[in-house]
Amino acid sequence: MDIKELVNTFQKVKEEELKRLALEVKKASEAGRLLKV
């Protein structure tokens, strides 16, 4: 995989990934699983 393919791999799912992460945070917060480091 060259750099262009690597960047495309991340870019392709970036916005979906941000939505997924935000939902994970919401669920973890509601379930008390958000751990302060």
Next chain:
Amino acid sequence: MDKYYIDLIESDNELENSVGDVFYIQSSNFYLVPFVHDDVQYLTYFTPVAKEHGGMVEIDVFKKAIESNTEGTHSVSDSPFVFKFGLKNKFDSSDIYGFDPEQKIGRIFFTLPRKLAICVRKLMEKTDAEEFYFLPGSQCEEHQKKLDIWYGRFSNKLAEQHSLAPIHQNSEGGWYGYKRIS
């Protein structure tokens, strides 16, 4: 309001007050820092690159691609992170960055990048990360422009102030990386 935003006070004079603590979600293995900007709640993330740590690609594949693109000047660490940021809410909307089109330019050029830099600094400190990568892509051209503005600001001034150095100087290619200066 969620408990991890309760103590955040938005202030342009004391930007640290707009940025929260570092949190970890064990089940998905990522770190986050919340912050507020223009009354909008954002989340910044450090997610692992490596597939074996919940990331998207094999670490060897990542290393090879980055190292060949930096002409051997950089050795990728064993646990690099990808930095991301987006809205805390409205994640069902396509407007994941939440930039107000009427937002004053100074707040995009200066205030927002400084808050993001504080988030990065906190994530670097708490994760002991040696480096992180940023891929400022968006399907929306306007969002892309603003992400590039942030990158430019971070690259020019803020990275240095936070003991970080760019991994490669070439701004083309769609990826950016920063490493800790020891």
